[in-house]
Amino acid sequence: MSAPHCSRCTAQCCRLTVVLDATECIPPQLTTRIAGGLRVMAKDADGWCAALDRASMNCGIYDERPQVCRRFRMAGPYCRAIFAGAADDPPGR
Numbered sequence: 001m002s003a004p005h006c007s008r009c010t011a012q013c014c015r016l017t018v019v020l021d022a023t024e025c026i027p028p029q030l031t032t033r034i035a036g037g038l039r040v041m042a043k044d045a046d047g048w049c050a051a052l053d054r055a056s057m058n059c060g061i062y063d064e065r066p067q068v069c070r071r072f073r074m075a076g077p078y079c080r081a082i083f084a085g086a087a088d089d090p091p092g093r
Contacts, residue, residue, distance in 0.1 A: 012082045012083060012085075013069075013072050013078075013079060013082055014048055014049040014051075014052045014059070015043075015047050015048055015049070016082070017034070017040055017041075018040055018041040018049065018066050018068050018069060019038050019039070019040050019068065020038075020039045020040060020041065020066055020068075021066070021067055022039075024066050024067065025064065026041070026051075026061070026064070026066065027061070029042070029050070030042050030050045030051050030061070041066065051065070
């Protein structure tokens with residue numbers, strides 16, 4: 001398995017639950033509430049973040065993306081763990 005890299009990213013982190021801070025201004029159609037009342041990024045029926053542009057596999061709200069997404073470091077330990085677990089499950093393009 002190759003190391004994660006932006007040029008071949010499969011955006012597996014875009015399948016994680018992203019809890020939003022109350023101060024974040026994310027369009028309401030891209031958010032939902034889960035058990036306990038937490039506001040999170042909504043997911044499409046197949047489990048991918050509703051903000052993910054499927055054609056490019058890039059964030060459709062990149063400049064306004066949530067803080068937790070901004071802190072997610074490409075090729076960092078958490079990214080590598082997700083990438084390794086997703087090696088057999090690439091997204092459809």
